[in-house]
């Protein structure tokens with residue numbers, strides 16, 4: 519995929535950057551906000567913390583309720599963003615110290631070293647092939663390995679290799695093998711002073727850390743995985759050819775889903791509903807019945823919240839396909855000698871009786887949490903957060919894209935849990951507000 523993500527040589531040499539808008543985060547909300555502004559003639563700098571733009575959407579299998587392939591609908595938008603002449607993308611970069619500067623805003627951008635020269639790397643996998651070091655692949659949430667010299671993932675944009683310097687042994691194998699001599703271990707971080715008129719925060723959400731729910735055994739029992747891992751196992755770019763149990767590589771035949779893991783749960787400090795977990799679990803259950811037709815899938819739930827257009831029909835479709843729904847709260851998961859798992863739960867439909875059920879793979883439908891990076895962006899004029907630590911919307915009903923700082927707007931899941939279509943709508947509102955704000959300054 520071609521990319522346009524290098525600032526002009528002139529801007530890079532002076533370390534001074536000037537744009538109409540800064541969009542922080544290159545997920546679906548950040549892409550939509552950037553494209554809306556760019557297509558209206560504004561110059562946009564998109565700053566992405568990771569090595570590639572794409573956010574969570576590029577990692578998903580299919581999307582509810584249409585079951586469209588997520589990567590197939592995400593990549594054209596990524597490509598459109600990367601090719602837009604009004605959008606400059608800085609990946610592997612972070613924003614610090616946004617402050618008022620007259621009518622506009624100033625910020626510091628820090629670009630971390632990839633140890634690979636972006637203008638020389640062709641995205642071929644030779645460095646990866648020659649690298650002898652294997653570590654856990656964060657893109658696949660630890661289900662597979664990757665090398666210390668690596669292309670972030672197949673659909674990465676930009677498709678430029680990077681060296682994971684913390685795990686690199688400096689053996690030089692990648693450097694010797696790289697045809698265009700793109701590896702450069704002397705690279706250092708670079709700092710840029712940025713002037714902009716408006717900022718859109720689109721830094722997305724964090725997954726609830728499943729290990730925090732100790733009684734469910736994630737991280738201890740191999741066959742307890744989380745829902746983002748299952749989305750990776752089901753994706754067209756999946757690490758294996760099929761859905762396999764981590765303990766023995768066998769295809770599971772009796773899978774359980776535990777809904778509301780880390781959401782609607784005061785014991786872990788997250789009382790709110792994550793809005794997406796019911797639907798993504800029902801999506802995965804349907805995909806599993808297609809991938810593993812002999813497998814039983816049971817969803818343990820407190821309530822099913824199927825509130826969007828076509829969602830209730832999607833739930834009914836899951837039931838008619840044979841997904842079993844049990845209204846019950848899982849108290850504890852225990853591991854058996856063969857790696858199978860016993861779920862102890864309160865059966866709401868049988869007077870709250872404690873019941874046990876055995877499964878050979880358990881998927882924890884983890885909730886979502888706010889991205890804590892946000893408060894670090896603003897030191898002199900703190901950005902207000904809501905009681906759940908998401909970016910506070912000036913008025914949730916009437917001005918959902920405005921924040922407590924004039925000229926700073928919020929898009930997507932930075933302001934609270936939402937699915938992809940709502941993230942796109944929210945990015946539309948943020949970019950319209952930013953455009954009006956910038957025009958008002960002229």
Ligand SMILES: Cc1cc2nc3c(=O)[nH]c(=O)nc-3n(C[C@H](O)[C@H](O)[C@H](O)COP(=O)(O)OP(=O)(O)OC[C@H]3O[C@@H](n4cnc5c(N)ncnc54)[C@H](O)[C@@H]3O)c2cc1C
Pocket residue numbers: 542543544545546547548565566567568571572573574575578580581582611612613720721722723725745746749794798801889891892929930931932936937938939941
């Ligand atoms: C298991 C699972 C399955 C799902 N399935 C579906 C589905 O089927 N259908 C559906 O509609 N929704 C689904 N969702 C929800 C969907 O993932 C979100 O709605 C969507 O990703 C939100 O997009 P976003 O841009 O707001 O955030 P994100 O996708 O989180 O993107 C945020 C971006 O900001 C970057 N960033 C973070 N911090 C910084 C920083 N400090 N500086 C710069 N950049 C930063 C991140 O690296 C990332 O690229 C699912 C979610 C999960 C967890």
